[in-house]
Amino acid sequence: xxxxxxxKLLLTxxxxxxxxxIMAGCRFYYGYPITPQNEILTHMxxxxxxxxxxxxxxxxxxxxxxxxxxxxxxxARTMTSSSSPGISLKQEGISYLAGxxxxxxxxxxxxxxxxxxxxxxxxxxxxxxxxxxxHGDYHTIVLAPSSVQETADLVFDxxxxxxxxxxxxxxxxxxxxxxxxxxxxxxxxxxxxxxxKPWALTGANGRRKxxxxxxxxxxxxxxxxxxxxxxxxxQIEAEEVRYEEINTKKADIVIVAYGTxxxxxxxxxxxxxxxxxxxxxxxxxxxxxxxxxxxxxxxERVQAILTVxxxxxxxxxxxxxxxxxxxxxxxxxxxxxxxxxxxxxxxKILEIIPIKEKVTCAT
Numbered sequence: 001x002x003x004x005x006x007x008k009l010l011l012t013x014x015x016x017x018x019x020x021x022i023m024a025g026c027r028f029y030y031g032y033p034i035t036p037q038n039e040i041l042t043h044m045x046x047x048x049x050x051x052x053x054x055x056x057x058x059x060x061x062x063x064x065x066x067x068x069x070x071x072x073x074x075x076a077r078t079m080t081s082s083s084s085p086g087i088s089l090k091q092e093g094i095s096y097l098a099g100x101x102x103x104x105x106x107x108x109x110x111x112x113x114x115x116x117x118x119x120x121x122x123x124x125x126x127x128x129x130x131x132x133x134x135h136g137d138y139h140t141i142v143l144a145p146s147s148v149q150e151t152a153d154l155v156f157d158x159x160x161x162x163x164x165x166x167x168x169x170x171x172x173x174x175x176x177x178x179x180x181x182x183x184x185x186x187x188x189x190x191x192x193x194x195x196x197k198p199w200a201l202t203g204a205n206g207r208r209k210x211x212x213x214x215x216x217x218x219x220x221x222x223x224x225x226x227x228x229x230x231x232x233x234x235q236i237e238a239e240e241v242r243y244e245e246i247n248t249k250k251a252d253i254v255i256v257a258y259g260t261x262x263x264x265x266x267x268x269x270x271x272x273x274x275x276x277x278x279x280x281x282x283x284x285x286x287x288x289x290x291x292x293x294x295x296x297x298x299x300e301r302v303q304a305i306l307t308v309x310x311x312x313x314x315x316x317x318x319x320x321x322x323x324x325x326x327x328x329x330x331x332x333x334x335x336x337x338x339x340x341x342x343x344x345x346x347x348k349i350l351e352i353i354p355i356k357e358k359v360t361c362a363t
Contacts, residue, residue, distance in 0.1 A: 009184050013148045013177040014039035016184045017107055018047070020155035021079050025192025026105070027053035028071040028078040030064040032086060035119045036175040037109035040081045061086045065093030065106075072102040073212045075200030077159055077192055081107035083175075084125050085116060087133075094168055095134030098229075099214030101199075103162030105155065106140070107171045109178035112337035120337025121176040121260055126314035129172050130288040137226055139233050141169040141240065142287040144258040148182035154285075156188045163195035165236055172287060174310065176260045176339070241293070242285035248298050251280030253353055256295065256319050257308040258284045260339065265308055267342045268349070277353055287315070295322040302327055304352050308340055309333045328352075 011019065018040045021029070029048060031041040041057060048055035058064045064080045071078035082090065087108045097104055110125045112118040129142045141161050145151040151173060158169040201210055216222035244262075247269055248254055257265045262283040272279035282298060284291050299305060304327055307316040316331045323329050332348040334340050 006185055006187060009186075010181050011148060011184050012039055012179055012181050013145075013151045013173060014109065014179070015043050016148050016152040017081070017155050017171065017173075018043035020152040020186065021105065021159070022047055022051055022053065023186055023188075024077065024156045024159040024190050026077045026079045026159065027051070028068075028076050029053070029055045030058050030067040030078075030080050031055075032058055032061050032064055032082065034083045034086045036111055036178050037081050037083045037107065039178070040107060040109075061089035062093065065090040065097075068104050069093060069097055069100070069102060072097065072104045073100070073201045075197040075202055077103075077163075079105040079107065081109065083109050083111045084113050084122065087125065087128065091128070091134035094140065095132070095136050095138060096214050097168045098138035098140065099136060100212050101166040101229075102168070102212065103159075103166050104168050105158045105162055105171065106168060107155075108173065110172065110174040112335075118337050119175060121174040121310060121339060122335075122337060123174060123259060123261065123310040124312070124314065124335065125172065126287065126309070126311060129170055130290065130318075138229065139167075139236075139288055141165070141167060141236060141289075142172050143169065143242075144172050144285060144287050145177060146259050146262045146283065148177065148180065149184050151177060152184050152186060153188060156190055159192070160190070160194070161240065163197070165232060166199075167232070167236075172259070174260050237289040240286060241289050241291050243291040243294055244281070244283040244285060245294060246281040246283070247278070248280035248282065248302075250278055251298075251302050252278045253304045253306060253349060254280040254282055254298050254302050255306050255308055255345070256282045256284070256315070258287065258315065261308045261310060264340060264342060265345060268345055271342065271346055272349070277349065279349065284315075290318050290322070292318075292322040295319060296324070296326070299323040299326040304328045304330060306330045306332060306345075306349060306352060308345055310339060311335060
């Protein structure tokens with residue numbers, strides 16, 4: 001694949017994520033087939049040998065995440081990907097990675113659930129991604145793209161964040177973003193060796209041996225280690241919050257949405273102008289750390305906040321915590337692969353902020 005500077009390539013979100021990972025210095029990828037993210041695995045199977053990397057289609061999701069553990073412990077940039085049920089199987093390994101402070105990137109191209117569900121887009125893995133998912137008090141950094149270009153850009157950032165904080169980073173996409181095609185420019189320059197890794201298991205010839213573990217059986221050691229992790233998480237919360245803010249300064253109502261839903265909600269801003277309703281948007285890019293402060297500040301000057309998700313209501317809980325009663329928080333969601341339409345979202349807004357003239361909610 002030719003990836004000359006400023007050259008536009010027409011790629012799916014899955015292909016963009018895979019190619020960005022390679023360009024970011026990822027040389028070890030482990031995956032197991034599951035729709036709708038199989039293009040990541042197939043792209044890696046083709047491209048990794050061309051760059052001297054390793055791609056292994058493993059026997060299970062459990063094997064994939066534990067192979068990530070091994071490569072990350074050796075100091076290599078490594079990635080795995082899956083979709084909702086497969087990510088569930090990886091949760092124990094993700095907890096081990098966080099507990100061992102190992103950097104890696106995990107891509108979740110969400111599908112409908114619960115259970116096997118279907119292969120339609122969903123955002124119902126939010127709780128799993130931002131609340132830990134596995135056992136213990138840990139966090140993964142969670143990045144939520146809303147375009148194919150941003151998927152590529154955030155994969156570059158994910159590897160840097162993982163190395164900077166020695167922490168797993170998750171790209172939380174969905175089936176629509178994974179399968180849709182858009183032009184992508186790979187214009188980010190990156191030095192995979194920027195972050196030194198003196199802790200890595202590279203052989204102890206001529207230096208002290210390193211130990212990577214998440215097991216602390218001596219009384220008091222685990223609590224001390226957890227305090228260290230929590231200090232790191234507070235630093236991430238202070239320094240790494242990302243969001244997009246649109247038209248919020250004089251808004252009557254602000255929509256909070258991420259990923260595919262945020263793309264749809266941007267259409268509502270234009271429609272609202274015709275109806276004399278000022279609509280703003282806050283799009284979280286980091287789902288963890290969550291952009292609490294901007295949502296709190298906006299809640300002090302708007303009539304209401306509407307959270308839109310492809311779920312039964314998960315991110316809305318964090319929005320309500322951020323607002324803390326300063327204004328009403330409403331929710332509109334679709335489940336099981338349903339995608340909210342601009343018409344449906346507008347109808348919900350008109351329930352919250354009715355206008356005097358009867359209007360047809362056509363888009």
